[in-house]
Amino acid sequence: MDRPLAAAPTERVTVPPVVRALAGDDDVAPVWRNQLGGLTFRLTGAAGTRYVKHVAAGTPELDLDAEAERLAWASSHTAVPRVLGRGHDEGGSWLVTAALPGRSAVDPVWLARPETAARAIGAGLRALHDSLPVDECPFSWSAEERTARLDDAVRDQVGPVPAVDRLVVCHGDACAPNTLVADDGAPAGHVDLGTLGVGDRWADLAVASMSLGWNYPGDVEATFFAAYGVAPDPGRIAFYRNLWILG
Template sequence: MRTPTLACVPEGPVAVPDAVRRLAGDDAVTPVWRNVLGGLTFRISGPAAGSGQEAERFVKWVTAGTSGLDLDGEAERLAWAGAYVTVPTVLERGRDATGTWLATRALPGRSAVDPVWVARPAAAARAVGAGLRALHDALPVADCPFTWGAAERSARLSAAGRRDLGEVPAIDRLVVCHGDACAPNTLIDDDGTWSGHVDLAALGIADRWADLAVASMSLGWNYGDGYEAEFFDAYGITPDAERIAFYRRLFQLD
């Protein structure tokens, strides 16, 4: 079972891979995130003018041999989605014997789980809801080459998992889902408006409840109970208990 709450800002020293050092040149490297599978994200910041480099960029790093993290698939999805919504622009991707990396241009705003937003959970929950709605409204299903449907995800489960999951509910509305709409993957501007989305490795066509169920659940991990109503209201939808329960089960089993 997934325990996404464990994804967090790394505590203590983090070894910076050689490839990330090389990408940084003389600029500062700060570890900002470690996910449940051990993948790391670093922020690189340096002087903007005249350096020929972006002032701020992010590098996701996956150590060789780690399964379940697909930076190539993420880069493809970022390139596709970037034509319609604000997502990171890919600057470079590569691999060596020790791992793979994906460097992107920094988006404006702070993660919805930055301390600034954890201190204002109702506003953050609204921004996450409005941001998800805008993403679903903007991405065209007809042009999307990626899928994230419940049937295909369920087919990858064990027989026991499929039994626990139960029947896939009828589709409410097919959209291009984010694929991991947890709160940390929405960025929010200082005025409380969502400013972009990150972490699109699983983006694909699915019922919108696949994202709604997970995004609303993640609010509890990051802000505590009591913010789901704000989220659903900002998205503009009435919670559907049955589909929410199904897609949360699928997320946990997946």
């Protein structure tokens, strides 16, 4: 589950030296800690706003090179952050991006308006799927490749891969916090594209709809599916949620 840091974090966040150095005279604010301990900082200064995602050395699973490559590919088709820099040192690795407008769909402003947030996440995911060209995408996120990486016992638990409904370029982590929402409630863009790739659209739909319950009060799934423009498909939803949780 994604966990936002409050504007004034209750826990102490140590700013890695490289983030301090990248900031120069800019203000540095921690905005996010992911489940693996990776931290995202917002750098604000006269030249604009940047974000730095920093992953401490030795943290597995978070491949910032993969994310930078996918952002570069997707940015000519849809609203995703422009990559400004990338590097690593003995303390870890980092990715610097230019700020997109809007606030995360789990910003307190949108947590207070769950229906608007769910609508933006659904419409935003539809726009992403409609705008990224499957034929030109060099990345895969297919269920076959994902299940092939599982241990036999886990693969049995996940069950057989359902037939593809519609092949799209999936976001790869369509959880609520990764949609940015403009002040008028319209989707403004997407972040966190480290696993973007071609797959069935239900791979994203299942995870995005599941994450609504983690982040918002009440049940806003129907609003999400209506905004995307599809009726829920219980079989594919169950398969792709299981694959997400067990994968």
